[in-house]
Amino acid sequence: MTRSESQSPQPHRASPPTSIPASTPASTPATTTLVVGSETVLVTRKSIKNMYLRIRPDDGTITVSAPRRTTNAAIRDFVCAHESWIGSTRKRMTQLHRENEVAAFGHETDETLTPRELFRRKWTPERLQAARGYLQARVPEMIKRWGRVLGRTPTSVTYRAMTSRWGSCTPATGRMRLNLELAEMPEALIEYVVVHEMVHLWEPKHGAGFHNRMSAVMPDWRERARTLNSLWRYA
Numbered sequence: 001m002t003r004s005e006s007q008s009p010q011p012h013r014a015s016p017p018t019s020i021p022a023s024t025p026a027s028t029p030a031t032t033t034l035v036v037g038s039e040t041v042l043v044t045r046k047s048i049k050n051m052y053l054r055i056r057p058d059d060g061t062i063t064v065s066a067p068r069r070t071t072n073a074a075i076r077d078f079v080c081a082h083e084s085w086i087g088s089t090r091k092r093m094t095q096l097h098r099e100n101e102v103a104a105f106g107h108e109t110d111e112t113l114t115p116r117e118l119f120r121r122k123w124t125p126e127r128l129q130a131a132r133g134y135l136q137a138r139v140p141e142m143i144k145r146w147g148r149v150l151g152r153t154p155t156s157v158t159y160r161a162m163t164s165r166w167g168s169c170t171p172a173t174g175r176m177r178l179n180l181e182l183a184e185m186p187e188a189l190i191e192y193v194v195v196h197e198m199v200h201l202w203e204p205k206h207g208a209g210f211h212n213r214m215s216a217v218m219p220d221w222r223e224r225a226r227t228l229n230s231l232w233r234y235a
């Protein structure tokens with residue numbers, strides 16, 4: 001990732017940022033922490049209308065995006081109200097991680113790890129290499145296959161550890177970036193992100209044109225997006 005790339009115009013993103021309006025201001029929102037029970041929640045206040053709750057798949061951290069004037073008390077209530085959702089989502093993410101690690105890494109995660117510890121895993125050089133190898137062995141073939149359907153292919157694909165998006169694409173340059181976390185997701189969801197980003201080569205925004213094109217080539221894309229989003233957010 002070069003400096004100029006990281007400063008390129010805001011790229012279009014796969015889920016979950018599909019839920020973020022394209023008009024989100026570029027100003028950097030302030031992130032603070034808020035202790036709720038035994039959890040430290042990352043809170044970002046920005047110009048949005050609703051509160052969003054997400055579980056970061058890399059470490060299980062709870063993050064909340066909230067409208068600027070939301071009080072800490074309201075955020076605490078919001079998090080507490082979704083306690084059971086947080087528990088079931090973490091459990092589901094843990095199961096997915098375990099199932100897909102067998103495929104991605106050829107071995108099971110240490111069963112003695114608690115879900116919390118599992119999410120706290122860092123990107124070790126070994127894990128990075130395994131995830132990259134897994135995606136590199138599958139994604140180019142997917143792009144080739146879907147390129148025949150869509151008529152356009154990205155000019156380059158890079159794999160990176162990202163914490164807030166599954167993928168992104170800059171239509172002007174044709175560059176696609178995919179989150180290494182995808183290596184631990186089911187193949188149908190990897191394929192959804194790849195196709196989503198490739199459709200951006202035709203349709204930069206998430207408007208009707210984008211939706212029509214997605215539905216034409218992947219009729220169940222909304223279901224796949226829902227599954228992917230269910231791992232990240234609760235609105």
Ligand SMILES: [Zn+2]
Pocket residue numbers: 012013014015018196200206
């Ligand atoms: Zn998108």
